[in-house]
Amino acid sequence: MLKAENLTKRYGRVQALAGFSLEVAAGEIVGLVGHNGAGKTTFIETATGLIRPDGGRVTVNGQDPARVRGITGVCPQQIGLYLSTTVREHLRLFGGLAGLRRTALRAEIDDLAESLKLTSFMDRPVGVLSGGQQRRTQAAVALINRPSLLLMDEPTAGADPETRQALLDVVKQRASEGAAVIYTTHYLPELTELAATIAVARAGAVIARGSAADLLDGLPGEVLVTFADAEVHVSTTDPTGTLLEILRDAGRPPIAVDLRKPSLDDLYRSLTVSYAH
Numbered sequence: 643m644l645k646a647e648n649l650t651k652r653y654g655r656v657q658a659l660a661g662f663s664l665e666v667a668a669g670e671i672v673g674l675v676g677h678n679g680a681g682k683t684t685f686i687e688t689a690t691g692l693i694r695p696d697g698g699r700v701t702v703n704g705q706d707p708a709r710v711r712g713i714t715g716v717c718p719q720q721i722g723l724y725l726s727t728t729v730r731e732h733l734r735l736f737g738g739l740a741g742l743r744r745t746a747l748r749a750e751i752d753d754l755a756e757s758l759k760l761t762s763f764m765d766r767p768v769g770v771l772s773g774g775q776q777r778r779t780q781a782a783v784a785l786i787n788r789p790s791l792l793l794m795d796e797p798t799a800g801a802d803p804e805t806r807q808a809l810l811d812v813v814k815q816r817a818s819e820g821a822a823v824i825y826t827t828h829y830l831p832e833l834t835e836l837a838a839t840i841a842v843a844r845a846g847a848v849i850a851r852g853s854a855a856d857l858l859d860g861l862p863g864e865v866l867v868t869f870a871d872a873e874v875h876v877s878t879t880d881p882t883g884t885l886l887e888i889l890r891d892a893g894r895p896p897i898a899v900d901l902r903k904p905s906l907d908d909l910y911r912s913l914t915v916s917y918a919h
């Protein structure tokens with residue numbers, strides 16, 4: 643669906659993309675993670691056709707992204723809505739631009755109002771809405787044309803739990819209906835909830851790519867065993883086996899046991915540390 647090969651992009655002295663490659667299939671959610679400035683937003687902008695890479699190639703369904711904007715939905719990091727325009731008017735405008743008419747447009751608007759919990763403020767101007775309400779409106783604008791490619795750049799930044807959940811649910815729903823999704827976030831548990839495959843970006847390139855399980859395999863977890871008179875804390879790739887060993891060697895019962903499997907946070911730390919300059 644989306645294929646980026648060896649993209650490069652320079653802004654003055656900053657190399658924003660430096661050989662960025664990524665493929666996303668229909669129905670797949672890719673969690674794109676990486677430090678601030680890793681090139682995630684720049685990559686998304688190339689995938690929308692908004693900016694041209696200096697080198698490399700990006701295609702959507704085999705075509706130039708600028709030619710197939712109608713099948714792409716973009717939820718940008720910065721809110722970009724008209725402050726004096728209501729939520730309903732936004733959806734009518736962007737739905738109309740996408741070619742939806744009358745009944746079909748009304749059905750899409752009703753569906754998004756329901757799933758993104760917009761109903762109580764549909765007829766209020768965006769400028770008077772809370773940050774979370776504006777986030778949900780922005781997502782609704784990105785989704786109104788039922789995009790086959792959905793590019794979401796930190797859609798939950800600053801969102802409260804209700805907004806976060808509504809956004810995650812609708813992203814999962816759209817992927818299950820066949821949309822290819824790129825989802826950037828600094829909040830990694832969201833990617834577990836989305837069952838996303840992971841791409842880790844660093845310094846303008848993807849340095850690790852795969853399922854969360856594959857990428858976590860072999861990373862150390864932690865075992866913490868508390869006895870009445872001592873505490874044992876071990877970092878290990880085999881937490882269960884290590885726990886059994888500690889208990890056997892101790893020959894006395896523990897007060898508490900804590901087993902922690904490696905998380906996406908550990909993966910992120912290990913990759914970004916081991917690739918650091």
Ligand SMILES: Nc1ncnc2c1ncn2[C@@H]1O[C@H](COP(=O)(O)OP(=O)(O)OP(=O)(O)O)[C@@H](O)[C@H]1O
Nearest residue numbers: 653656657658676677678679680681682683684685
């Ligand atoms: N229009 C621009 N002009 C100049 N520099 C830019 C421009 N857009 C991006 N950059 C630079 O390119 C680099 C990559 O930025 P980008 O926004 O793609 O990173 P990011 O991974 O999305 O970061 P964040 O997690 O903070 O959103 C940064 O050093 C940024 O300052």
